[in-house]
Amino acid sequence: MDFSSINPVLLLASLIVAATPLLLAAIGELVVEKAGVLNLGVEGMMITGAICGFAISVNTGSPVLGLVAAALGGAALSLLFALLTQYALANQVASGLALTLFGLGLSALIGQGYQGIKPPSFPRFDIPLLSDIPFIGPVLFTQDFIVYLAFFLTLGVWAMLKYSRAGLILRAVGESHDAAHALGYKVVRIRVIAILFGGACAGMGGAYISLIRVPQWTEGMTAGIGWIALALVVFASWKPWRVLLGACLFGGINVLQLNLQAAGVAIPVEFLAMSPYVITIIVLVIMSADRSGAPASLGKVFHAGN
Amino acid sequence: MKRRTLLASAALAMGLASAGFAADTTKVGFVYVGPVGDGGWTYEHNKGRLAVEEHFGDKVETVFVESVPEGPDAERVMTQMALEGADLIFTTSFGYMDQTINVAKKFPNVKFEHATGYKQADNVSVYSARFYEGRAIQGHIAGKMTESNVIGYIASFPIPEVIRGINSAYIHAKKVNPDVEFKIIWAYTWFDPAKEADAAKALIEQGADVILQHTDSTAPLAAAQEAGGVIGFGQASDMAEYKDGPRVSSIIDDWAPYYIARTQAVMDGSWESKSTWDGIGAGMVGIGEITDKVPAEVAAEAMELKAKLASGEYHAFTGPLNKQDGSVWLEAGQTASDYGDDGLAGMSFYVEGITAEIPN
Structure with missing residues (x-):
């Protein structure tokens, strides 16, 4: 057992990299669910974002354009879900599952010919002065800008839901769409905007995997991260800061257990391998003892004629 | 009345024709643990499937399901393949072993080939590479x-x-x-x-x-x-x-010759349950x-x-x-x-x- 081989700075930096795609996808889905819509298509939107971002990055040489393309790709796929569920009034669960399958197939089709290509690198974003702080600096303040984007998105979503009129309206739509409609709010429009936001976030989460975390394109490369993001929203009781904590816990413990295995730590590998799931669930379940419930209208179809 | 009889006769003729066509065609199924574009294990198994299609042409029809988790899902996929008329099913991951045996019991006339496992039955062969x-x-x-x-x-x-x-x-x-x-x-x-x-x-x-x-x-x-x-x-x-x-060399799994040989065995009725474990010498x-x-x-x-x-x-x-x-x-x-x-x-x-x- 050789703990000296584990560099804590690199370990914590890897933790942030592992948490970021999960955080982006989950924070987007949180907004969607707060609006009363259950979109199980996160995996499909993530993988679509992964290939859109990768293809555009490779073809333009600009990772930033790739990220924009990923957001648009994820949003475009979510628009399909919005049309099905908000206008055609299709079942949200079935539509979400179909979206995942469609996204996986579409991305495989688009992705042919992109295997084995190295995408252009995202520049590291060193924050002056802060990046020079020993230990903390290299961990928190020398990341690529998507990490900061994910954090500020979380901050923005929290502030919007808690303090803004728009957030209040969004929550009202999620809690009782009929009451919100009676007050004159455009329930469908609000939900469509939320769905598009969720799709864009999922797309960026996917692009983070293909452009930074791996970095390459492989068919099916999200490999279930979208489903973990969905579960995270529920276990975090639909609270943005808990989503951030959950993403860091899951991503961090995953990276930590891999490092502990490599260092030959005397803990059975089976326990290490299951630890990200178990610890994340335990922590978030304990924290959700305040009985924060799901939005009351979550998954329910809104009939404008009512 | 005459028109209805005519339509019924036409439908029957088409049914018989398609049944005749189906009888001449050997249906081969493949169950994959990853996506066909994984660039590794499943990609090579799928190359083997494509080689079967190329070798036999119209005499075979191949079907596959990718990204099938090891567990109950695999059993459902295999059952569905067997119900849809597969004559031979290749299950291409170690974790499909018990599911392959279970489904094979229900479909004694379907031949199964399980990759990297060790459990055989009258209609289940195992194959692996060294x-x-x-x-x-x-x-x-x-x-x-x-x-x-x-x-x-x-x-x-x-x-x-x-x-x-x-x-x-x-x-x-x-x-x-x-x-x-x-x-x-x-x-x-x-x-x-x-x-x-x-x-x-x-x-x-x-x-x-x-x-x-x-x-x-x-x-x-x-x-x-x-x-x-x-x-x-x-x-x-x-x-x-x-x-x-970084890639300086590789291990390449070549399943095509085995898949072609086993499909041929089903076609000519010589298929028997066996264990194959070949390496570099045999080209696998x-x-x-x-x-x-x-x-x-x-x-x-x-x-x-x-x-x-x-x-x-x-x-x-x-x-x-x-x-x-x-x-x-x-x-x-x-x-x-x-x-x-x-x-x-x-x-x-x-x-x-x-x-x-x-x-x-």
Whole structure:
């Protein structure tokens, strides 16, 4: 057992990299669910974002354009879900599952010919002065800008839901769409905007995997991260800061257990391998003892004629 | 009335025609654990399927389902394939073993072929490749080329096939470099590019400058390329897109000849349940081009080792070899048997020198 081989700075930096795609996808889905819509298509939107971002990055040489393309790709796929569920009034669960399958197939089709290509690198974003702080600096303040984007998105979503009129309206739509409609709010429009936001976030989460975390394109490369993001929203009781904590816990413990295995730590590998799931669930379940419930209208179809 | 009779007759004629067509066509199903574009294990199995189509033309119809989890889902997929008229079904992952046996009992007229498993039945054959022969060559190259003396190994699941590979690579790395150390990470997945990349990064950060993998995506090679100064190997497929980068050679699984032969056996009625376990000699295991990154002398040694393994002159597990606990496994000159106590088929121990533990 050789703990000296584990560099804590690199370990914590890897933790942030592992948490970021999960955080982006989950924070987007949180907004969607707060609006009363259950979109199980996160995996499909993530993988679509992964290939859109990768293809555009490779073809333009600009990772930033790739990220924009990923957001648009994820949003475009979510628009399909919005049309099905908000206008055609299709079942949200079935539509979400179909979206995942469609996204996986579409991305495989688009992705042919992109295997084995190295995408252009995202520049590291060193924050002056802060990046020079020993230990903390290299961990928190020398990341690529998507990490900061994910954090500020979380901050923005929290502030919007808690303090803004728009957030209040969004929550009202999620809690009782009929009451919100009676007050004159455009329930469908609000939900469509939320769905598009969720799709864009999922797309960026996917692009983070293909452009930074791996970095390459492989068919099916999200490999279930979208489903973990969905579960995270529920276990975090639909609270943005808990989503951030959950993403860091899951991503961090995953990276930590891999490092502990490599260092030959005397803990059975089976326990290490299951630890990200178990610890994340335990922590978030304990924290959700305040009985924060799901939005009351979550998954329910809104009939404008009512 | 006449029109209805005419329509009924036409429908019957079409039905008989299609039934006749169906009778002439052998339907072959494939169940895959990963996506066909994984660039590794499933990609090569799918190449085998395409070879069957090309070889037999209209005489066969192939169907496949990709990314099927090992467990109840696999049983449902196999059952559906059998119900839809498959004559032969290839189930291409170790974790499909019990499901294959279960479904085979329900469909005695359907032939099943299970990859890398060990359970047979009247209508279930098993087939595998001696990947450990390829690992011996990789171990030799890795042992010669490492500068840090730390070799990282990304393992999937603690099953005999994977353990054999680790042992074979370690034995042959140690032979040429007594100072070599293996760091092993169990990913508990066959295919998860993000996790595979994370595992590779963890190993690289802990000093590994050679990465071996028994997972199915090219992500570890991408991570090695990103890190720089690290070499890796193609797994199950050539992964030639990384030739200009970290990939210095590869193990290539060539399933096409086997798939063609077994489909032919079903067609001509000669199919029998059997166990096939072929290696480099039979062509089921190929060694990908060794790139210029490898010194010519080391490449020549690797090719010599390949030739000896292919001819049977040398066995990858030749004594003296001890188990991890120090007890004797193979005496000097003794080679490992395939089956029986301490045989390769059920290998569940590390050889002496590996410090990690095998998960239960």
